[in-house]
Amino acid sequence: MECPKICAKIEHAVFVEVVEYEKAKISAVKHVEYINREGSFFHDEHWKESNKFVEDFITTAQTANALNGLEMLLYKTDDFGSIKNSERGIEVTENASSTTLSIALMLADEKMNHQPLIIHGSPDFHKAVLQTALLASLPITFADRLFQKEF
Numbered sequence: 001m002e003c004p005k006i007c008a009k010i011e012h013a014v015f016v017e018v019v020e021y022e023k024a025k026i027s028a029v030k031h032v033e034y035i036n037r038e039g040s041f042f043h044d045e046h047w048k049e050s051n052k053f054v055e056d057f058i059t060t061a062q063t064a065n066a067l068n069g070l071e072m073l074l075y076k077t078d079d080f081g082s083i084k085n086s087e088r089g090i091e092v093t094e095n096a097s098s099t100t101l102s103i104a105l106m107l108a109d110e111k112m113n114h115q116p117l118i119i120h121g122s123p124d125f126h127k128a129v130l131q132t133a134l135l136a137s138l139p140i141t142f143a144d145r146l147f148q149k150e151f
Contacts, residue, residue, distance in 0.1 A: 064088065072084060
């Protein structure tokens with residue numbers, strides 16, 4: 001049986017395909033197990049690997065994080081990376097896409113009162129952040145003068 005497809009416009013011309021399926025009742029316990037990848041959903045290695053937070057995060061000198069220390073998942077995709085707020089700052093998953101990095105940078109800039117951003121993490125993360133900021137022409141500034149000069 002073929003299901004109708006609906007395209008919805010999301011912020012900044014990012015499109016998401018939504019597919020409607022026959023509605024089936026799912027117990028709350030099964031739903032929670034799926035979300036947390038527990039029970040029969042435990043072995044979904046792709047989900048675990050694509051949502052691995054490492055030491056890559058964004059902060060400022062004046063504001064450590066966006067939500068006053070509240071740890072919260074802010075954005076999640078299975079294939080393009082995720083963003084969360086922690087006590088350290090705005091964290092992104094390893095190998096996040098440039099779209100996800102762009103969202104994280106704009107979120108950090110907005111929620112941290114447009115202060116110069118401090119980028120913490122691996123050299124690959126620094127390179128990806130710089131490339132994303134350049135390609136997207138993001139209106140942000142960096143606290144590191146050498147980083148800002150390259151930008």
